[in-house]
Every structure is written in C-alpha cells, then in structure tokens.
Amino acid sequence: MPQNEGPQHEGFEEELGAVLRRTGDGFATDDRRELVAGGLRRGRSRLLRRRLAVTGGALALAAVGIGGAYGSSLLPAGGGPEKVSVAGPKAPEQTRGTSAEAEAEAAAEARANKRGEARIPVKKLAAVLKANTPAGTWEIDNPDGKGQSVLGVYDDGKGKAAVSVGLYRAGAGGESGEDQVTCPSKTAVPYDACTMEQLAGGARLMVLQGYEYPDKREETKQWRAVLLTKDGFLIDAMEYNAAAEKGAEISRENPPFSPAQLKALVTADGWRPLLKQIPSLPRPEKSDSGRQSPAAPGAEATQATLRSLLPKGLTFGDRGGQPGYAFVVVDDGKGKSLVQINVQTNMGDIAGDVFGSGDVTTLPDGRLVKLTQQPGEKGGSGVVWWSADTLATDGFRVVVSAFNTGAQHEDATRAEPVLTMEQLKAIALSPKWRKLPLTSN
Template sequence: MPFDDQFSRLLHEAAELAPDPPGAVLAGSARRIGRRQAVRRRAAMAGSVAALALVGLAAAELAPGIGGSSRVSAAGARSGRITGAFMDDTLKSLLPPGQVTDDQGFGIGEMALPGIGPTATLKYDDGHGAGMVVLSTNRVPVPIVQGTEGTRCQDPFEAPVEGCVRTVRPDGSVLVIDRLGPRAPNVTRNWIAIYTGTDGRQVRVDEYNATTAGPPLTRENPPLSADQLTAVVTSTAWNPVFEAFDPVPTGAPTAPAGSAAASPEPSAILATVGHLLPPGVLSEAGSTPQDTAGQAHLRVTVEGRASLLQVTVFPQWQQGVDEHPRQTFESGAAPGTLLRTVDGSSVITTAVGASKGGGGPDLQWSVDVLHPDGTRVRVTEWNGANGYDFEPGTPALTTDQLADVATASAWRH
C-alpha cells in the first residue's frame, strides 16, 4: 500500500481505538503494522507531543515499509533554522483568520522520525467548530513518475473516498486533494492535500472534523476548503524546509517503470499469485480497476469461505536508503512472530484482533517477508467487502498458506 493510503489508514485505525489516551492509541494502532516494540518505547510522550506523535509516529512506522526517504542534511540540522517554532509559526501564518489552539511543531533534529521531515499540528476553529490540522513534509525521488507516492488519488478499495481532484500544474508539479469519508458512523472525515514539486518536495496536510483523528465529531466537515488547503501546501513559505533536505537520488527508491527497482503492475502481481495459490482455491480480482503499482487485491474462496487478499511487493526494499534493511525489518517483529528460513528470508506473521487491547477474535492475518535479494512481499488476509471493513470469521487461507505465497521465489528479481 502506498504511503499516502497507509498514513490515512493508520490515523483512522488509531482514532477508532478511542477513548484510549494517545500513548495507548499509538501502541494499539501500531500493532496493526507489526511495529509494537518501537511504539511502546516512544508512547511515553504526553500532552501535545503525543498529539503530534499520533501522526509522526504513524509515518515513522510506515516509512520503512514503503521505501520512503526523507533525508535531512547535517548542515541543515546544524543551522537550526528549521525548528519546531518555525514549523508552527509558518503553518499558523498560512491559515485563514480563526482560533488556533494546541499548536505544536517539530523541526530538524527535534524528534526522531525516519521517513518524514519537519511537522506541525494544531486545532483550528473557523467559528464553526474546531478541527485538527496536521502538516508533514517529505522529499520523494525525481523525476515524478506514475508511481510516485502521494501523486495519485487514493484507491476507493482502500478508503471511503467521497471525492478527489488531481491537478498537474503548468510547471509539472502535482496537487492531489482527497476527501475521505467516515469508515463507520460517527467516525471522522479526513481531507488530505498533497503537493509534490518537480524537485521532489512534498507538503501534505491532513485535516479532520474533530479535534483528534477520531470522535467525538465537532463539525460536519473539516474546516479548510480545497482552496485553503491548496494555499497551505503550495506556499513558498516552506522553501527553507527543503533547503535542508538532501536531494533524493534520481530514480530511487521509486524508479521509472521498466527499471530494476520498478514496482510490478497489479496485473503482474495477480498473475504470480494465481500460480502460487493452493489447488482448489478459487480467485477473482473483481471489477474495480487496480492501477496502483506494487499492490493488488483479490477475493479467494475455499469450501465456501471467502476472504480478501492484498499482496504488496517492494522490490529492493530500502536499498540505498537504509544501511541495514534486514535489521530494520526484523526490528518490527513482535516476540514470537519472526522466523528465518534456510534460504535467508525473514518472515513475520501477525494476527490482529478487534479490541484496543488486542483481544477478541482475530480479524486480519498478515505474512511479511524480506527475501534474500531484498524484495519485500506482504500478503494480508481478512473477511469483508473492501480494504477497510473487517468482519469476524474463519479465513479462507491459513497463515501457513499465506506464508507459502509470500515466501515463493517467484517474487525475487
């Protein structure tokens, strides 16, 4: 799943765990992506820091899984220009008149968030109810290509999309404004604006119709309009932030189609999965277009039991970004979930329950594999009609069968 889809999903999953305090919310939501121990160490943050951590830690935990790279230069860090106060003040200066509370920024070196740049968060009230506004920065590889993260509308399979506008601007930069609806009654709406410049700069704003990423709701829609979101993310006021970023190497990690590191097309993933499923399993990709490189989903049926599978493939995962990708991968495993195979693969198997404490029936099963050649393959299974509603029940495939799919040498390059 691309970073922008995962980022929104994790925020919503964290919100749906309410009314836990922020630290517990973070720990509970992070279990869904297998990063338990790291989050527990960081979840000691309190107050406004924890509010930002809801966003920042989500991105930090996701970044290793999506191959993202936010490189901040040592010179920029030493300069001290990009401070939390700078991020906070700049965001506030770009908002329309209104009341701002609980504002907090984090600059370079002020919070260890690999995979994400300086951030800011606040509560903004235009007179019709407060909403949470979160700004994050990133730098992506250039040139901008079809698979560049954050430059496409979110997949309706992955999120309840109520509307999306994608604009390629005259200079080649891309602006995407997604309007995500509630995933369940009384759950927040999340409107997202992502601006990606031709130099790889990326500014993202998430806003909610609540003062956190979850209920209680404070208004019908988030407070900023599409034009107001556009003004924030495209502002030249963020130029100093990106002067402190090291350029990301051209073509890595999101390489142009056809290169060695290019993510496979959904059709190729589906074809490979079709050859790896156990005998007797019926599979069907559905009628919804699948055009997100590196991932595909399908419905599988075994003896009347139907489940959804999502298969995500990251070629050369973290290579050129992380000096020790396998160590990073394995550090995300909860106790008892990591297996090393004789051929050199690292395999993490997880199951996620419905409750905040992780109890109750399991609703989602996942096998995540880092192959010897650096290819990462994640196969996730659940019962439901789409990628964000989960229902109890026995899955069609066992985790051993998921592991057989994920560990197959057919994925290697």
C-alpha cells in the same frame, strides 16, 4: 523495539510514541521537538514496513505516507508538547548563557542537516498558514520552536479544528513523491472523495477527504492536500473536524477548509522561500549492528507473481501494492475476498517472536511455516483472517493472507476466504518468489 504478533496492538503510532518517550528520559536538548518529529517521520515508515513483515496482517496502503500511512499525521495536531515531549531535566542554569545557547543552536543545526531536516522558525511557518486560510483564531503549538512543520488549533466560530502543514523533500524515509499525490485504493483506505490534478508548471496535487480511523470507530474526519512540486518538494496539509487528531470530541460536521481552500493553502507562494531551507537528503544510515537492511521485490513484480499463483477461474477486482507487498480482491462467484502478500529478506531476527508459538512446522530445508486462522482486526463485522507465514534459514520471508471480505474494514461477504489454508501455504512456499530481483527498502 518489541514485536507483537496479531491484532492486539493498537497502532504503530502509539507504540512508536511510547518508545520515543522512554528513550527520551535524560535528554536535555533545545531541539527536542524536532527530535520527536524526525523520529516519528522516519520511524513510522520503518515501523510500518516492519509491522507488515512481522504480522503479515496489517493491510498496507497504496503508499506509505510522509508521516507514515495515509490517514496519519506527523504529530497529534493541536496537542501541547506534553503529549509528545521526550524532554528530560533542563540543563543547569549556569550553562545557559548566550554563548552556551549559541553552541547548542549550532549543534542542533548540524544534527538537523545530517538528518536532512530543516530548522525553520515555527513562527514563519505559522505566518504562511494564517495568511492563506480564512479569518479565524489560532492556537499555534510550540510557537517559539523550529522545524519543518506547524501544528495548531483553528477556530472560525463554528468549532475548533486541528490543522497541520509539513514541508519535506520527496523521497525522505524512502517514500515516493508520486505515491503521495496518488489517490489510494478504497480497499486500503475508506474515504468520501479524492481528486488528483496536474497543475501548471509541472506540480501535482492530491486532495483526500477521508477519516482518521479506517474502521470509523470514531467519526473524526481527516481532509488532506498534498502538493508535489516540479523540483521535488512536498507540502502536506491536514485538517480535522475535532481539536486534535485523536481523542478529542467531534466539534463540527466537517473540517473547516474546503478542498478548494486546501488547494490554495498548499499552492501558496509563501512556502517557496521556506522550502529552500530544507537540506538535501542525507545518505542512508548504516545499521549500528551491521545488520543488512531488508530488501524486497518491486511492486509490479510482486503483484504479477501473486496473480500467477492464484487458482484459475477467479474474477479480479481492485489491486495495488508497493515494493514487497501486493493485494488483490478476487471473487469466485461466492463473494469478494481480499488476498495479500509480503515478501522481504533479512528477517531472521523475528523468528522467535513470530514462530515461537502456534501451528508451526519445520520443513526439511529448514524453512519455518506458521498457519494462522483468527478474527479480522480492522473493524469489519464477521471478518476472518487466514495466513501462511514462512521464514527461510537465510531470513527470506513470505507471508500470504486472505480474508472473507473485499476490504478488512468492511463486513464479511462470505463465510471463508477464497483460498484454503493449503493454497495459502503453497503460494507462500512457491519458488517463484526467490527468482524476483530485489531492491532495498
């Protein structure tokens, strides 16, 4: 997959979708929708981690979401198959008899089980969705298909709204179930309200009232409820105040279901029999190329090390992170400044893409150092983004960034970041990062 540095990219969802569409040319499979859904679900998580590692500038969220990051859904809710299809030519008619269809179905089931994905009839998912939401009309996407998510457009007479519900096992794609029911930091994700609740029986619930776009360039609202069951399943419901996740006009002031109604939806008993059809998680896939998977230090160790390397006299505000990534908002008395870091191993394959141009120097030990000063990319007015990016000969990479605002989607609070370019470089080159224990991503 091409690696693009800097703010030119529109987002990992669009890039991944384009790659899937190109890859899909020539497919003739009856489970192509789950191919897309599964690819997006796994690929967004991997691509987010890779994009963070490549650019060092995309602000990681407090957690990587089920379908990617907070604020991203599994697929463009309410969109027809033509928006996400990777279908190629249909198989010849003579091969599509009852026997051939049964063989194709068995093969599709086997592939899904290998991926740890269910092939639940969409009609059954839609039935539970309709039974646990207020009266209204529904247009269900791919009603004759199979998978572990249902997408549709709901209309109660007050405006159409895209709605989706997905069922998953916690830990699929490397995501933490606990992270999914923890309200994110507003430094990473702007939202109007977020609640967390421990339910009877041991389940945990988060309800988030936020926006599709962090910079609010469009006023598309996304409200989301995620339930983590005691036995390790996730039920993720999302709704919008438009007929599609992206690209549709606002049809109503708010999404149709209240937080209480979202809670009722994800806690409905009707999901339980369907959850039981989700296979156990497969073992991690080995890379076809034999390349080692990236590894990173734990979230707490990364955060603590970053704080220990910052100048004295700073006031610390919001902070957070995940393995290999940490952010902290600091203030030296002249305004808030966001500082973030990415630490990852086995990244030597991005050397040409990232260090092939710009202000790059090579240290005596072979480490590459690239210093960059550029405008922010998340919509805040007057925001600048300074970074020091380093790559060792064995692929160990450390990227440190600082901004002249406490959150990239908010306007600048000061003329320059709290750290100078030399300070950013010193933090990135600190030997402390090499001493942290690593875990696989």
